[in-house]
Amino acid sequence: MSTEEKKNFQTFQDSNNVYKPLDEREASNFVKEVYSKNLPIEIIGTNSKNYIGNKLQCAKVLDLSNLSGIVEYLPEELYIKVKACTPISLIEEALEKNNQQLAFEPIDFGYIKNFKSNKGTAAGQLSCNFSGSRRFKVGSIRDHVLGFKGINGKGDIIKSGGTVVKNVTGYDLSKLVTGSFGTLVALTEITFKVLPVKDSINTIAIYTEDNKIVRKIFDQLLSSSNEISGSVYIPNEPKNNNYTINREKILKFNDLKSEEPFLALRIEGSKKSIEERSKEIFKELELQKMKTSILDFYQSKLFWEKINNIELFSGTKNNLLRAVIPPAKSLDLMKHLKNNFKYYIDWCGSLFWLEVLDNENEKIEEIKSIVVKLGGYLTIIKNSENFTSDIDLFTINNTRLLLSKKIKESFDPKNLLNPGKMYREV
Numbered sequence: 001m002s003t004e005e006k007k008n009f010q011t012f013q014d015s016n017n018v019y020k021p022l023d024e025r026e027a028s029n030f031v032k033e034v035y036s037k038n039l040p041i042e043i044i045g046t047n048s049k050n051y052i053g054n055k056l057q058c059a060k061v062l063d064l065s066n067l068s069g070i071v072e073y074l075p076e077e078l079y080i081k082v083k084a085c086t087p088i089s090l091i092e093e094a095l096e097k098n099n100q101q102l103a104f105e106p107i108d109f110g111y112i113k114n115f116k117s118n119k120g121t122a123a124g125q126l127s128c129n130f131s132g133s134r135r136f137k138v139g140s141i142r143d144h145v146l147g148f149k150g151i152n153g154k155g156d157i158i159k160s161g162g163t164v165v166k167n168v169t170g171y172d173l174s175k176l177v178t179g180s181f182g183t184l185v186a187l188t189e190i191t192f193k194v195l196p197v198k199d200s201i202n203t204i205a206i207y208t209e210d211n212k213i214v215r216k217i218f219d220q221l222l223s224s225s226n227e228i229s230g231s232v233y234i235p236n237e238p239k240n241n242n243y244t245i246n247r248e249k250i251l252k253f254n255d256l257k258s259e260e261p262f263l264a265l266r267i268e269g270s271k272k273s274i275e276e277r278s279k280e281i282f283k284e285l286e287l288q289k290m291k292t293s294i295l296d297f298y299q300s301k302l303f304w305e306k307i308n309n310i311e312l313f314s315g316t317k318n319n320l321l322r323a324v325i326p327p328a329k330s331l332d333l334m335k336h337l338k339n340n341f342k343y344y345i346d347w348c349g350s351l352f353w354l355e356v357l358d359n360e361n362e363k364i365e366e367i368k369s370i371v372v373k374l375g376g377y378l379t380i381i382k383n384s385e386n387f388t389s390d391i392d393l394f395t396i397n398n399t400r401l402l403l404s405k406k407i408k409e410s411f412d413p414k415n416l417l418n419p420g421k422m423y424r425e426v
Contacts, residue, residue, distance in 0.1 A: 017061060020064075020065065021062075023066075025157075027067070027186060028156070031155035035416060039416065041061065044061060046085065046087070049128060052381055064123070068087070069082070069086055071083060073094055080094070084122060088102075088106045100197060101195060102192060103138045106119050107310065112314065112316060113315075115315045127178075133304060138195075138229075145174040145178055148189060148190050148191065149188045152412060161191065182417060183419075201266060203300040203304070205295065207290070208262070209236065214331075217285055221348055227267070228267065230304055233344060234312075240357075244342075250306055253295060257293065313353065318356060319357070321352075321354040322378070322379045324378075327350045330345060333374060341356060342355040358384035358386050359386045377396075379394055404426050405426055
């Protein structure tokens with residue numbers, strides 16, 4: 001095969017085929033060119049999450065890392081507009097000066113990869129749609145995206161949404177693009193809704209290893225009027241040296257007995273409001289009958305950062321799974337997992353972060369089957385060295401797959417953008 005033939009072959013890729021445009025217009029022209037030649041392209045930014053999803057072998061690589069910087073930030077209007085590959089750390093730094101935040105709590109996958117923080121870029125967060133502990137209270141990332149600009153599979157620059165928080169006109173393409181892993185558009189600009197940071201924060205830790213009590217408390221919190229903004233359960237780690245046993249080290253706080261299983265709930269607001277709601281919660285959950293402790297502002301802030309950084313799985317060489325189920329089904333999954341896996345539960349019972357050992361592919365299939373039966377879905381975030389390629393990394397049924405294909409065709413008719421990143425057929 002000649003060099004030219006290789007370049008037009010889907011599996012050929014080398015450094016000469018990486019294109020790094022300086023702006024949106026250059027990126028658009030590049031996509032138009034590859035569209036005319038039917039060349040599939042991989043879209044990358046800073047590669048903070050490149051291990052998530054199926055590995056791609058494309059003819060060209062579109063590197064959008066030059067598209068970085070804050071375009072417009074109006075604190076009084078509660079929005080910030082940024083170029084796609086603007087680091088989340090830079091956005092948070094700007095917001096902090098005005099006591100504002102991205103309320104969906106961007107997940108930090110840096111610790112999983114190499115033991116240090118790396119929240120990646122705005123486009124990376126939007127493309128994955130993985131939200132932090134406040135998700136069950138304020139919604140996911142897609143609920144905080146006011147609009148975007150991007151390039152479709154033909155090379156056309158498209159725009160959706162606006163800069164007004166109450167924008168309700170037209171069909172919101174932002175919700176389709178969010179969580180699409182770059183398979184629909186190459187993002188160039190994103191507008192986020194921002195919210196004020198609460199004055200203070202406290203965390204109540206409730207010590208129990210009874211799964212039925214955990215499920216009951218989750219249920220009570222979901223229906224509580226006391227505005228809980230986070231609720232996680234950290235069970236015992238498995239007695240298996242093939243897992244990294246690090247809970248006591250990672251969650252070492254003066255007022256937390258990290259060697260015991262515990263459920264933690266977060267209360268945010270003014271100090272007076274937190275004090276009043278804490279009293280109500282103790283009555284509502286009858287916590288006077290249970291062993292508890294309280295983390296103050298500084299401990300709480302660091303504790304929830306560690307939860308959203310997924311630090312308990314730092315540098316894991318095993319398989320890391322993310323399962324989302326109806327919260328009412330959390331007890332069923334806990335009963336199956338027992339103490340055989342390392343995991344913890346977020347979103348008040350709905351989100352399970354779960355580690356499965358290398359060479360245990362059959363257990364992944366088993367867990368996936370259970371999650372689907374419970375009405376949920378599973379994503380394999382990081383796979384081990386001996387992971388089998390027969391297992392789909394994303395859960396999808398035939399109906400949703402057909403719908404995904406239709407959506408993909410409307411944005412990218414030749415299937416050139418990140419082909420097969422999520423589903424092999426799309």
